Amino acid sequence: xxxxxxxxxxxxxxxxxxxxxxxxxxxxxxxxxxxxxxxxxxxxxxxxxxxxxxxxxxxxxxxxxxxxxxxxxxxxxxxxxxxxxxxxxxxxxxxxxxxxxxxxxxxxxxxxxxxxxxxxxxxxxxxxxxxxxxxxxxxxxxxxxxxxxxxxxxxxxxxxxxxxxxxxxxxxxxxxxxxxxxxxxxxxxxxxxxxxxxxxxxxxx
Amino acid sequence: xxxxxxxxxxxxxxxxxxxxxxxxxxxxxxxxxxxxxxxxxxxxxxxxxxxxxxxxxxxxxxxxxxxxxxxxxxxxxxxxxxxxxxxxxxxxxxxxxxxxxxxxxxxxxxxxxxxxxxxxxxxxxxxxxxxxxxxxxxxxxxxxxxxxxxxxxxxxxxxxxxxxxxxxxxxxxxxxxxxxxxxxxxxxxxxxxxxxxxxxxxxxxxxxxxxxxxxxxxxxxxxxxxxxx
Numbered sequence: 422x423x424x425x426x427x428x429x430x431x432x433x434x435x436x437x438x439x440x441x442x443x444x445x446x447x448x449x450x451x452x453x454x455x456x457x458x459x460x461x462x463x464x465x466x467x468x469x470x471x472x473x474x475x476x477x478x479x480x481x482x483x484x485x486x487x488x489x490x491x492x493x494x495x496x497x498x499x500x501x502x503x504x505x506x507x508x509x510x511x512x513x514x515x516x517x518x519x520x521x522x523x524x525x526x527x528x529x530x531x532x533x534x535x536x537x538x539x540x541x542x543x544x545x546x547x548x549x550x551x552x553x554x555x556x557x558x559x560x561x562x563x564x565x566x567x568x569x570x571x572x573x574x575x576x577x578x579x580x581x582x583x584x585x586x587x588x589x590x591x592x593x594x595x596x597x598x599x600x601x602x603x604x605x606x607x608x609x610x611x612x613x614x615x616x617x618x619x620x621x622x623x624x625x626x
Numbered sequence: 627x628x629x630x631x632x633x634x635x636x637x638x639x640x641x642x643x644x645x646x647x648x649x650x651x652x653x654x655x656x657x658x659x660x661x662x663x664x665x666x667x668x669x670x671x672x673x674x675x676x677x678x679x680x681x682x683x684x685x686x687x688x689x690x691x692x693x694x695x696x697x698x699x700x701x702x703x704x705x706x707x708x709x710x711x712x713x714x715x716x717x718x719x720x721x722x723x724x725x726x727x728x729x730x731x732x733x734x735x736x737x738x739x740x741x742x743x744x745x746x747x748x749x750x751x752x753x754x755x756x757x758x759x760x761x762x763x764x765x766x767x768x769x770x771x772x773x774x775x776x777x778x779x780x781x782x783x784x785x786x787x788x789x790x791x792x793x794x795x796x797x798x799x800x801x802x803x804x805x806x807x808x809x810x811x812x813x814x815x816x817x818x819x820x821x822x823x824x825x826x827x828x829x830x831x832x833x834x835x836x837x838x839x840x841x842x843x844x845x846x847x848x849x850x851x852x853x854x855x
Contacts, residue, residue, distance in 0.1 A: 471718060472854070492854070493721065501718055507711040511648045523640035524720040526633070566715070 423485045423498070423573045424448040425470070425604060430479035432465050439465050442479065445622060449573065452596075452605040453622065454615030461625025463608035464503065467576045470606065471501040483574070495574075497525070500567035502560075503578035510552030514543060514562050517551055518569070525570045537565050541591055556583040564595060573603045580607055580614060634724055641720070641728025645703065646735070654706055655736060659699030663744045666691045671751035681817030684754035685810045691748070692773075693806060694795075695740055700777040701794040703729045704785035713785070717854065726778065726849040730842070733781075734774040741766060757819035761827055765812035768834040772805045775841035782852045805841075808833035 425447050432440040439462040447453055455463045468474040470481055472495065483490040483499070490498070508517045515534050522529040529537075538547045541561040546554075551562065560583045567575065580596065581589045596617060599605040609615050649655060670687050707713040716725060745766070748754065756762040777798055784793045812830035815823055824831075 473714060473717065475855075496718065496721075499718075505711060506715050506718075508715060509644070509648060509712055510710065511651045512644065516644075516647065520640055520644045521715070521719050524637055524716075524724070526637070566719070570719075 422449050423483075423604065425574065426482045426484070427470070428480050428482075430466070430469065430476050430481065432462065432469065432474070433477045440469075440476070440624070443622065443624070444479075445620065447604050447606070447620070449603055450601070451620065452600045452618040453607070453620045454618035455606065455608040455622050455624060456610060456615055457624035458610070463624055464505075464578050466624070467501065467503065467578050467606065467608050470574075471499060471576055472496075473501075497570060498572055499574040499576070500570060500572035501576040501578070502563045502567045502580065503576075504582055506563055508551045508559070508562060508566065510550065513548050513550055514538060514554070514565075515547035517562065518547075518565055521566045522569050527569055529569075537568075541565050542587055557585055557588055560584055561588055561591065564592065568595065572599075574606070575599045575603060576606045576608075578608045580609065581611065634721065634727070637721055637724035638727035638731065641725055642731045642735075645728065645732040649732075649736075655699040655702035656739065658702070659695050659736060659740050660743060662698040663691060663695035663740050664747070666694060667744060667747055667751060675752035678753045681754070681757075682814045684752060685813035685817055687752075688748055688754070688813060689769075689806055689810050691744060692737075692741070693802065695744070696737060696773055696777060697795045697798060698791075699736060699740075700733050700774070701781040701784060701790060703732055703778065704781045705790050708785045722850040722853045723846065725853065726782075726845060729781075730774055730778045730845065733778050734770060737770045737774055741770065754817060756816055758816045758823040761819065761823045762813060762816035764824075764831070765809060765816055765827070765834065768831065768838060769805060769809035769812070772809075772834060772838035772841055773802065775838055775845055776801050776805065779841070779845040779849060779852065782849060804833065805837045808837065 427443060427445050430440055430443040431438070443466060445453065455466055457463055465474060469476050472492070483495045512520065518534050518537060519529050534547060535544065538544055541564060543558060543561055546558070551559065554562065580592050584592060596605060596607070600617065607614055607618065615621060670691065707716060749756065780794060780798050780801065784790050784797060787793050808830045812827045812834060815827040815830065820826060
């Protein structure tokens with residue numbers, strides 16, 4: 422069974438301590454909400470888990486059947502959606518999806534691209550450039566890219582930022598499915614988004 | 627479950643295809659590299675082009691034009707990813723080896739495009755003449771592979787720095803010096819060919835091939851650390 426173990430994770434930016442000995446363990450079926458005021462280190466924690474930042478101290482271990490996953494295996498099984506993530510402005514939504522599918526080693530036929538875009542209420546807009554999308558549509562396309570590899574680990578930072586009610590419902594469905602089939606970690610301050618989680622970490626207290 | 631497609635080759639091709647498509651639509655690097663190349667060539671042509679200088683001088687001038695033109699555009703493959711913040715999603719989703727090979731191939735094609743424009747213009751606008759066209763082209767292609775190999779890795783290194791442009795040229799010059807020495811020497815022998823120009827240029831060709839192999843291998847091995855750390 423897939424899992425992740427975070428042990429005494431600390432992060433400093435200069436003299437400022439952002440994370441101080443954060444520890445938790447999650448397995449498939451677990452969900453964790455990371456809450457805290459602005460600047461408390463929620464995004465930093467998710468970025469360390471995603472491999473986008475290194476901790477000052479402590480460790481993160483992704484495993485399957487007690488065997489440690491290497492970087493390539495983690496990359497294949499982990500997806501992250503966050504506000505600082507950007508897709509290619511000069512490519513259309515369909516081209517972005519096809520490109521990232523190829524990088525994930527997934528074959529995407531045109532019908533499948535249309536179906537993925539339809540599921541995220543972007544049907545008929547696959548030929549539009551990502552740069553011409555509204556912020557809410559961009560957020561939806563990021564979810565489409567994040568779900569291409571059926572991730573075991575799904576990390577969401579402010580998951581419903583920029584989304585309308587329809588988009589929020591789509592994301593709620595994604596989170597419910599992930600909670601059942603994988604590991605879900607969400608950084609948020611919205612009560613509606615962290616109410617679902619079995620585990621909760623409050624940072625900056 | 628996702629259907630698995632083939633490995634490194636198809637991923638590298640996807641990176642190359644994405645970069646070509648993106649470049650075709652934005653002309654981000656092509657404009658910079660061609661503008662710099664043509665401007666430099668014009669200046670060279672007006673100043674010394676018609677003086678009937680020896681092949682040694684024209685060989686050096688030709689590679690100076692290529693080197694500085696390359697410096698103005700080859701870093702863009704990674705600088706653009708960092709500046710538009712797409713590097714994050716690329717790091718999260720993609721095999722570093724595929725990114726390196728795709729970007730290397732893109733830089734090589736960009737150099738080929740530059741040379742396709744600059745080389746005929748160079749011979750038209752100066753008194754230089756290729757005595758052995760075959761040797762000239764072989765030196766040009768092998769030199770370009772080495773130039774693309776080294777500059778792709780250096781571009782990845784400098785892409786996170788604040789003063790990217792200046793740093794790229796400053797870091798590249800000492801690393802590219804052996805390549806420039808070999809390429810200028812080989813080109814000189816192609817411009818002033820004697821009895822057996824390929825035999826005469828064998829040491830330069832060996833240097834260029836070795837340089838390209840070492841740089842691409844080093845880039846392949848080091849890129850993951852440069853890209854992910």
